C-alpha cells in the first residue's frame with residue numbers, strides 16, 4: 001500500500017483506473033479473444049503497474065480494463081477482504097477510478113480474487129477476476145514452451161494424467177489440493193491456480209464471467225458464463241473436494257472452506273470460514289457457531305431477536 | 306522375411322522413395338529407396354557418419370527430408386506419405402502405431418517419472434482413464450521386459466542401463482505398435498547386458514510380429530535380429546539384401562571390408 005501511494009503521489013494526473021485508454025483497449029481485445037476461446041491462454045502486453053509482480057498485477061490490469069464508474073468492486077485475498085494485498089488493491093481503484101467498493105459478495109459487480117471463490121453463488125452479470133501467478137498447467141511437466149503450445153493446440157493432455165497417476169502411485173490418492181487441473185469446455189486444459197480444489201466445482205457452469213490475469217507471464221484466459229469446467233481424475237479415483245470435520249466455529253456454516261486459526265500457545269485452535277464476508281453475513285443473520293454459543297442459545301437468541 | 310511372419314496382406318508397410326537429407330552443404334543421406342513389410346526387421350549398418358541416424362530420423366518424421374517421400378500404410382490400409390500428414394495425425398501415429406527406441410534412454414524416457422508412469426503415458430495419451438487398469442497393464446509390461454514388478458514406482462534414474470533400455474521398449478510397445486525404429490539400442494551396454502537385451506528383443510519382435518528398422522554399427526546385432534540389411538556409406542545405400550547373404554557373401558568391396566573387420570574383432 002505504501003508502495004502504491006508512493007508511486008502515485010497525491011496529485012498524480014493518471015487516467016481513469018490508472019491505465020491509458022490505448023492499453024485498456026489492448027487488454028480488452030485480449031479478454032474478448034479469451035472469452036471467445038474458453039480456457040485458451042491469450043498473450044497480452046502486460047504493463048508495469050505501481051506494485052510488484054506477485055501482487056496481482058495481472059488481475060489488476062484485467063480489472064482496470066473492464067471497470068467503469070458505476071461498478072462496485074470487491075477484492076479478496078485468501079477469502080478475506082482485510083488482508084494488506086486486498087486492501088491496497090481496493091484503495092488503488094478507489095483512488096484511480098473513484099468507484100464504489102464493498103466487502104459484500106452479492107453487492108459487487110466485479111470481484112478480484114487471489115486464492116478463493118466466494119461461498120455465495122455468483123450471479124449473472126458479476127465478473128470474477130483472478131490474479132494468476134503461473135497460468136501454464138503443463139509448465140512443471142514440460143518446460144519447453146514450444147512443446148506446451150503444441151500440446152494445447154492438439155489437445156494432447158495425456159501428460160497431465162501421468163502427473164495424477166504419479167500422485168496416486170505415491171500417495172494413494174491425488175495429492176494436489178490447489179491449482180488442480182481442469183478441462184474447460186471440453187477443449188483446453190486450464191490451471192485455476194492458485195485456488196484450492198475445493199473451489200473447482202464453483203467454476204463449473206457459473207453464471208458469472210470468470211477472467212484470469214497473469215501479469216508476469218503476460219497471459220489472460222477466461223471461462224465465460226455457463227461453461228463446463230471439469231476437474232481431471234480417473235474413473236476409479238474420482239475428483240473429490242476436501243471435507244472439513246466440523247462446521248465454522250463462528251457461524252456454524254457447513255460445506256464451506258475453513259481456515260485454521262491458532263487461539264493460544266497451548267495448542268488451542270479453531271476452524272472458521274475463510275470467506276470473511278460469508279461468515280459475517282451469516283452471523284448477522286443469527287447463525288452461531290460453537291465458539292459463540294450452543295445451538296440452544298442460538299435458538300433463544302433468534303427468538304428474542 | 307519368411308511368409309508366415311507377414312500379416313495377411315503382403316503389401317509393404319513402409320516405403321522410402323528417393324529419401325535425401327542435406328545439412329546445408331553437408332550430406333546426411335542421399336536417394337534411399339526400400340520397402341519394409343509387416344513383421345520384417347531391417348538393419349541399417351555402416352561406419353560412423355554414414356548417415357544411418359539421419360535416415361532413421363527422416364523415416365520417423367523427426368527430420369524433414371530435403372527430397373523424397375516416406376509412405377506408411379495406416380491401420381485403415383491406406384498408404385499415406387507421412388510428410389503429408391498434419392501435425393495431429395503425425396503425433397498420434399508416433400505414439401500409437403510407431404515406437405522409437407533411442408540409444409540414450411534419457412531421450413526416450415521421462416527420468417523423473419516412475420516406471421509405471423513411463424509405461425502408462427501412451428495409454429493415458431490415447432484416453433485411458435482407469436488407474437487400476439493402467440497400472441496392471443504397466444505391471445504386465447514390466448514383466449514382459451523382465452523388470453522386477455516391485456520397481457514399478459521407482460524412477461528410471463535409479464535403473465541400470467540395461468533396465469532403462471528394457472523400460473524404453475515396454476513404454477513403446479504398450480499401445481501395440483506395428484513399426485519400431487531403433488537407433489543403436491544396445492550401444493553403450495556391456496556385452497552380457499547386450500546379449501540379454503537382444504534375446505528379449507528377438508522374442509518380442511517375433512511374438513508381436515513387429516516391423517523394425519534398426520540402426521547399428523554392430524554386425525552381430527544385425528545378424529541376430531534382422532531379416533534384411535542395408536549397408537550405407539557416405540549417405541548412400543551401397544548394398545542391400547538378406548542378412549545372411551550380405552554378411553556371408555558380401556558383394557561390395559566396402560562391405561567385404563566391414564565384414565572382415567568385424568570378424569577380426
Ligand SMILES: Nc1ncnc2c1ncn2[C@@H]1O[C@H](COP(=O)(O)OP(=O)(O)OP(=O)(O)O)[C@@H](O)[C@H]1O
Nearest residue numbers: 328331332333352353354355356357358359360522
Ligand atoms: N545436425 C547436423 N548438422 C550438420 N550435419 C549433420 C547433422 N547431423 C548429422 N550430420 C552429418 O551427416 C552425416 C551423417 O550423420 P549421421 O548422424 O546420420 O551418421 P550415423 O551413421 O548415424 O553415424 P554414427 O554411427 O556416428 O551415429 C555426418 O557427416 C554428419 O556429420
Ligand SMILES: [Mg+2]
Nearest residue numbers: 357358359488
Ligand atoms: Mg547415429
Ligand SMILES: [Zn+2]
Nearest residue numbers: 248251273279
Ligand atoms: Zn463462518
